[in-house]
Amino acid sequence: MSGNLDRLTEKQYSTMAASKEGKSKLWKDCLMAFLIGGLICLIAQGIKDFLLSGFFAENVYAFDEEGAAAITTLIMVFLGAFLTAINVYDNIGRIAGAGSIVPITGFANSIVSPAMEFRSEGHILGVGAQMFIVAGPVLVYGTSAAVLVGLIYFLLH
């Protein structure tokens, strides 16, 4: 053992440090994630049902199921992005945790927040290059997984 602390081994210290770690308030965190995450989904369902309701039926904007789903996503992404731009979404995140990270609004937040933060490093290498520092992995692994299952589906049919 190098260093000055001859009576403290690495193993001993790792147990000691782990025992001192304060516990996250798991129940409270989960409850908030559940409530706020559920609420965001509920809002989306409300929007979708409104789009599908008779309200638009009489004009050119009548929605089918697929169209309504796409516009709902659009509106939810807009809401997440808008709340980020007016400096509110991170406050929700502090309380909701995964409840605001997992819904599509969190995806919007993860793209808009670095865009705002890296504005200070210019539009090309700042905003342009850094916009996907958080959302990039989701797109890389999501699309790759989709290509994989697509390939299997293609070969089976």
Place this chain on the structure above:
Amino acid sequence: MAQKIGRQTYRIEKPVYVKNAASVVGPREKAGPLGKYFEEWEDEDFGEDTWEKGESRFVGAALTSLLTKENVSSDAIDCVLSGDLENQCTASSCGLKNSNIPYFGVFGACSTMGESLALGSLLVDGGGFHNVICMTSSNFCAAEKQFRFPMELGGQKPPTAQCTVTGAGAILLTDTVCKTRVTHVTPGIIENYQIKDANNMGAAMAPACASTVKAHFTDTGRTAADYDLIVTGDLGILGSTLFREIMDIHGYPVSNHKDCGELIFDPHTQDTFSGGSGCGCSAVVLASYILREMNQGRWNRVLFVATGALMSPVSVKQGDPILGIAHGVVLENG
């Protein structure tokens, strides 16, 4: 010339005095438990359009404040030792670019205040330098951006996380007689206890802190009882508990211990988890609270140990352990 005693400690022979100190902090620090000790405060961006420029302004403001307090021009200062957390220490260099003072950039992560104070004391003790300024800075927003996530990204931090202090602290060392003097410095060795969680800096730094304090006690033959106060850098609440426990194990219990990271924020009302961190943390607490209370005679002999976690975003992503370092400086009245 400083005398080496033991393995790591140097006794300052030619008196080195703390002439004056200044600090400028951010809004969270001003609102914290030590708020009344901080005379000057500014928003994190200091009115600039980037966090980084803002941090540089904190550095410049702390220097200006110190020079104004002492009513001296920059010509009277032989050199300034400064460091921060930004890539390649740009907050210090940009902040001091118009100072016209010879500049040494130093980096010891959050231990930088201890490092600059130790080096500054040795320079003055060496005889060639008469007035040396030791300073550091950090900025919550710039640190979040560099080490963690964009400010507006929603999410939570674990309870072990620490909150970077916004602010800069500067201390003027001199060889003309003043109340408080530097008597010993104990530079620390790097301690590696294989901590890899970047959200648990306290655990990474606690062994290094204990290592330096233990070396200091062994070298000088002193114990905690010889000090009115042992003040550590920014171990935070969790790290402080670990530090005291490690000291107990090695037979040097410390009961008269305070930690800058614990002192600066109220974790219950300020949402700061395990406490403050960053180069600026120990700098502003030392430059305002500790030195002022020493000046008023509350404490007469203080062991100041600034602690740092040596890492970079790259080293963490590559799975390297977070190394600890701590530098000790003894401040004494009379």
Place this chain on the structure above:
Amino acid sequence: MDGLVKYLLVFLVGGTLCAIAQILLDKTKLTSARILVIYVVSGVFLSAVGLYSKLVAIGGCGATIPLLGFGHSLCQGVFKAVDEMGFRGIFTGGLGAVATGIVMAVVFGLIASFVSKPKSKVK
């Protein structure tokens, strides 16, 4: 009454998917970025074996709005495109299906970078 049950299920399914992610966040050392990747990839595979469509039938937006639903869209988009255009569909279907959300976020991000500044919320 039927409507009420439907909305209750949306809330329950959406909330539960978020709560599971919260347990992973608190109980493991997984970062949120890793959990999101796990979610989207799981969504793709659950959708491919036909399980996720069943959850969507129960939970509606409670299943499509969480990131698992993003994976579900990617997968269903690829399947549909393969049905329509064969091999080429493997590459066009996925992103095509989720393009609305991504393009909206990118364009809004760009606009936000011009008009809005990040702020520090200090207590």
